[in-house]
Amino acid sequence: MKKLQSGGIENSGVKKTARRSRNRGTPKAQNLAAIKGIASAITRRKSAEEELRKTEEEYQLVLRTIREILYIVDGNPMQGTVRMVSDSVRNLLGCEPNDFQKDPALWFSLLHPDDVPEVMQVTQDAITRRTPGVRTYRLRNKQSGEYRWLEDCFTPVFDNSGQILGIYGVARDITDRKQMETQLQESEERYHTLFEQSRDAIVITAPNGLVVDANRSALDLFGVGKERLGKLLRDVFQQPFFDERNLSQVLEKEGFFKDHEVKLGKQDGTPIDCLISSAVRRGGDGRILEFHTTIYDITKQKRAAQGLRKLSGRLLRVRDEEQRRVAQELHEGAGQTLTALVMNLVLARKSAERSNRRVRDLLTTTLELAEQSLREIRTVSYLLHPPLLDEGGLQTALQWLADGFAKRSGIRVDLDLAPTVDRLPREWEIGLFRVVQECLANIHRHSGSSTAKIRLAQQGQQILLEVSDQGRGIVPGAGKETGSVAPPGVGIAAMRERMVHLGGDLQIKSSSKGTTIRAVLALQASTAAASPRR
Numbered sequence: 001m002k003k004l005q006s007g008g009i010e011n012s013g014v015k016k017t018a019r020r021s022r023n024r025g026t027p028k029a030q031n032l033a034a035i036k037g038i039a040s041a042i043t044r045r046k047s048a049e050e051e052l053r054k055t056e057e058e059y060q061l062v063l064r065t066i067r068e069i070l071y072i073v074d075g076n077p078m079q080g081t082v083r084m085v086s087d088s089v090r091n092l093l094g095c096e097p098n099d100f101q102k103d104p105a106l107w108f109s110l111l112h113p114d115d116v117p118e119v120m121q122v123t124q125d126a127i128t129r130r131t132p133g134v135r136t137y138r139l140r141n142k143q144s145g146e147y148r149w150l151e152d153c154f155t156p157v158f159d160n161s162g163q164i165l166g167i168y169g170v171a172r173d174i175t176d177r178k179q180m181e182t183q184l185q186e187s188e189e190r191y192h193t194l195f196e197q198s199r200d201a202i203v204i205t206a207p208n209g210l211v212v213d214a215n216r217s218a219l220d221l222f223g224v225g226k227e228r229l230g231k232l233l234r235d236v237f238q239q240p241f242f243d244e245r246n247l248s249q250v251l252e253k254e255g256f257f258k259d260h261e262v263k264l265g266k267q268d269g270t271p272i273d274c275l276i277s278s279a280v281r282r283g284g285d286g287r288i289l290e291f292h293t294t295i296y297d298i299t300k301q302k303r304a305a306q307g308l309r310k311l312s313g314r315l316l317r318v319r320d321e322e323q324r325r326v327a328q329e330l331h332e333g334a335g336q337t338l339t340a341l342v343m344n345l346v347l348a349r350k351s352a353e354r355s356n357r358r359v360r361d362l363l364t365t366t367l368e369l370a371e372q373s374l375r376e377i378r379t380v381s382y383l384l385h386p387p388l389l390d391e392g393g394l395q396t397a398l399q400w401l402a403d404g405f406a407k408r409s410g411i412r413v414d415l416d417l418a419p420t421v422d423r424l425p426r427e428w429e430i431g432l433f434r435v436v437q438e439c440l441a442n443i444h445r446h447s448g449s450s451t452a453k454i455r456l457a458q459q460g461q462q463i464l465l466e467v468s469d470q471g472r473g474i475v476p477g478a479g480k481e482t483g484s485v486a487p488p489g490v491g492i493a494a495m496r497e498r499m500v501h502l503g504g505d506l507q508i509k510s511s512s513k514g515t516t517i518r519a520v521l522a523l524q525a526s527t528a529a530a531s532p533r534r
Contacts, residue, residue, distance in 0.1 A: 447471025
């Protein structure tokens with residue numbers, strides 16, 4: 001039993017010793033483990049130092065390259081010790097970074113005097129609220145003396161007791177933005193001045209028709225408030241344009257329309273003639289934001305133009321009557337006298353047949369001169385006012401005019417006179433006849449064409465008169481040296497004035513292949529614009 005116990009005890013001791021040997025290892029193994037631990041710690045420290053070095057290099061790289069000014073101030077935020085400031089102060093303020101460390105008051109000395117109160121107030125508010133703040137101020141460049149605008153985002157730092165330790169922040173140059181803001185403000189002020197001082201009515205409306213703004217001229221012109229003015233413009237924009245669209249559709253597609261004549265009314269019902277121009281203002285996405293509309297009152301101009309047309313019409317009638325009277329006097333006075341003279345010369349030549357040859361030749365020459373004078377008197381008389389115009393109408397007069405012109409000028413004249421055109425009001429016939437006269441004269445003097453064509457027709461409720469040639473055309477500004485026709489002059493203006501007086505229109509189409517002048521008269525205007533034949 002004892003041996004078993006003893007053996008058991010011994011065996012147990014051996015096992016315990018073996019376990020201790022395995023746990024503790026040999027001294028050599030223990031030293032090796034310690035060395036590995038030290039090496040690992042050194043490696044970790046070296047790695048941390050390398051990371052710190054890289055971080056420091058990156059930090060210094062940021063300080064050297066960043067455009068903004070990074071800074072840290074210890075103590076008094078206004079005149080405390082500058083612990084750090086980035087290199088960007090060189091270009092922006094003409095200072096070295098360490099200048100601020102040498103002179104804590106440098107930043108304050110560069111601050112624009114007008115900005116000091118606001119900067120101090122904003123800084124104190126941020127400290128009081130213990131929140132970040134934004135300061136906007138001007139700093140003077142130490143070298144150039146130029147002030148630059150800065151936007152400074154800063155954060156105050158406090159200790160555990162709530163005492164201010166300093167601030168850190170980022171300041172960036174916003175001079176360009178400030179200049180643009182100033183220019184924009186000046187532009188807005190100029191626009192507002194023009195808007196309010198303009199004699200023309202200017203109205204700004206939203207797409208739904210509500211008036212955003214209207215100047216005093218607009219309110220005074222119509223004598224209404226903005227709400228009524230908005231409805232007035234909505235009605236205007238629904239009016240038809242020159243095609244199937246209305247004004248609103250034209251604005252949406254083309255972005256503007258200009259000088260569209262409309263008749264509007266004041267609050268008291270007084271009608272006014274207006275020229276309206278409008279343009280859209282769109283957002284960045286192309287959506288229409290506003291309509292800017294200018295309304296120009298042309299009532300006085302329209303009345304003045306009507307008065308001038310009436311006066312011009314009276315002058316034309318007076319001139320036509322005077323030409324008629326002179327033509328009649330030439331025909332009945334000088335024409336009759338020359339006719340009698342010719343008859344006497346004929347008798348004298350017959351009586352002198354037995355006289356000497358010299359007397360007969362003298363009488364023959366005198367008779368020829370008298371006959372020529374009679375023909376010229378009759379031509380002038382007919383051109384002043386052809387009797388055929390009163391007796392046979394416009395078509396007969398045009399036939400006579402074309403025949404006489406062809407004989408005198410050698411230019412062939414083709415006539416296309418529609419038989420469906422009946423007698424017209426007297427002033428119409430005179431006016432159209434004068435247009436043809438002027439056109440044929442211009443063809444003979446300027447065009448170089450060997451042919452001319454006169455066309456008279458009725459199309460629907462319109463009378464059309466066309467005179468065309470195959471000459472050089474009307475070239476504005478051309479001179480005689482070039483062989484081109486001269487610019488439109490008094491003759492064209494006179495023809496256009498006649499047509500306007502008669503309620504019609506004169507259209508000119510010209511090229512190097514010839515010129516066509518078209519006079520258009522609406523039959524509906526005949527009773528209003530022309531007097532009956534007498």
